[in-house]
Amino acid sequence: MLIQPDSAAVSYSGRIDFSDRRAPVFDWPGVMISAVFANSQNCSVILDDSGGNDFNVFINGVHGGIIECVKGEKEYVISKSLAPGENTVTLTKRTESYDGITVFKGFVVDKGAKPGKPADEPKLKIEFIGDSLTVGYGVEGPGISCDSVRKYTNNHMGFAATAARALNGGFHIIAVSGRGLVKNYGENSPQSERPLPFYYESTLMNRPEVKWDFKLWVPDVVVINLGTNDFSAEPKPAAEQFINAYTALIEKVRGYYPEAAIFICEGPAQSEPFFDYFDAVLRKHEGKNVHALEMQMLKPADWACDYHPNRKAAERMAGEAVEGIKRILNL
Structure with a gap:
């Protein structure tokens, strides 16, 4: 029996293109798809993938393995021994948009299974805007040298998803x-053609012409962690250039979410002259519900793949984010 993607038993989280309700398309990290059903011992999922994505599987909130997608449409087994009664199966996208697009085609369960009702959506909504630190790039890696970044990338264990769960x-x-506010990592121009803000209004990173409807999901909190890649190499953006770009992004966010508390991160991996520019951005938005979120700078003990935060560092970053958000929102 196929639980179709448009079934009331299925719930979603993240930016997803529902142009075809029975074949929703997505590519942003952290997208979640859940199904609730009873009277089925077996469950599998049908995904049509670009060939680079991985998904965590959770069964009733307990991690039940990883799906490593191959190119094309395939049915992936989730479990052959589900407990009697009602079960909730959830997929979370570990990998990032660079790894391609996924099309969800539904869950396969036993004939006679009874679809259930998904849990209510959390009241608090948080949007995270960022680079590899927000992606959870290589967060599970054993050190700075990793044989496969894909294997160790896990958005679920990155600071953003961890902070959201804690709240x-x-x-x-x-x-x-690799994206910056102005300049992307490794590029030899102080102004990149497609820095992160280029994609902000897109439903899909890989199809930026597909625009997101900001009325579909309105966050209470927006956390921006950018600026690491902008200053990773010469030539670095000029002060006015960077400050104006950060201001433009904040004002764009504010235009879509007039009531949201906006947090901009200082740390954990930026370099000079970011910090002076950051202070200038903060001063420009004083009294406008824009707040600094301070994070400790990364040290060698914090490093996973390619000098990115490991799980312990990501947990610390999440704690810093949670503390700052709670303080401002009086949670």
Whole structure:
């Protein structure tokens, strides 16, 4: 029996293109798909993938393995021994948008299974905008040298998703590794053609012409962690250039979410002259519900793949984010 993607038993979190309700398309990290059903011992999922994505599987909130997608449409077994009664199966996208697009085609359960009702959406909604730190790039890696970044990337264990869970919040993640506010990592111009803000209004990073409807999901909190890649190499953006770009992004966010508390992160991996520019951005938005979120700078003991935060560092970053958000929102 196929539980179709448009079934009332299926719930979603994240930016997803529902142009075809029976074949929703997505590519942002952290997208979640859940189904609730009873009277089925077996469950599998049908995904049509670009060939680069991985998904965590959770059964009733307990991690039940990883799906490593191959190119094309395939049915992936989730479990052949589900407990009697009602079960909730959830997929969370570990990998990032660079790894391609996924089309969800439904869950396969036993004939006679009874669809259930998904849990209510969390009241607190948080949008995270960022780069590889928000993606959870290589967060599970054994050190700075990793044989496979894909294997060790896990958005679920990155600071953003971890912070959202600690706050019992729902979340969307708009983040791409290597992207900056103005300049992307490794590019030899102080102004990149497609820095992170280029994708902010897109439903899909890989199809930026598909625009997101901001009325579909309105967050209470927006967390921006950018600026690491902008200053990773020469030539670095000029002060006015960077400050104006950060201001433009904040004002764009504010235009879509007039009531949201906006947090901009200082740390954990930026370099000079980011910090002076950051202070200038903060001063420009004084009294406008824009707040600094301070994070400790990363040290060698914090490093996973390619000098990115490991799980312990990501947990610390999440704690810093939670503390700052709670203080401002009086949670």
